[in-house]
Amino acid sequence: MPPTRQWAKFFLYSGLCIGSGIIFVNYFVPSDEKFLSELSPELKAKYHAEKEIRARANQLMQQKMKDTQDKPAWLQGLKSSQKLERQILEEARKEVEQRTVAGELASERERLRELAEKEKKL
Structure with a gap:
């Protein structure tokens, strides 16, 4: 077989493999929005x-x-950097949890007010 024919077969088969991979990805992998819309409410809230x-x-x-x-990086050290990252992550987690608990409490308070109003009407 001449080398040009081998190269043609190579490019043809390579193109078929790559093209079929692209087609499979485009048709079978969901987009981020579609994936999030199919999640359960608990997982959406957690996400x-x-x-x-x-x-x-x-x-x-x-x-x-x-x-x-203003401080050089070598003076701060690697362990202090890792400790700082953990500390910051914990601070952020606590802040978000406090906001979520506050939001839940506010919604519960509102629900109790509505129940109290309904009870007064009866």
Whole structure:
């Protein structure tokens, strides 16, 4: 077989493999929005809470980095950096949990008020 024919077969089969992979990915892998819409309400809430925690931790980390900009990195050390990341993640987690608990309490308080109003009417 001449080398040009071998190269043609190679490109043809390679193109078929790559093209079929692209087609499978486009048709069978759900988009992020579709995936989130199919999740149960519990998992959606957990996903959004975790996303909020990560965003808040990122904000806190950037703030700490701005505060320690004038110090060289080798003076701060690797262990202190890891400890700081854990501490920031815990702070963010606590803040988000407090907000969620406060929101749940407010909704429960509102529900109890509505029940009390209905009871007064009866």
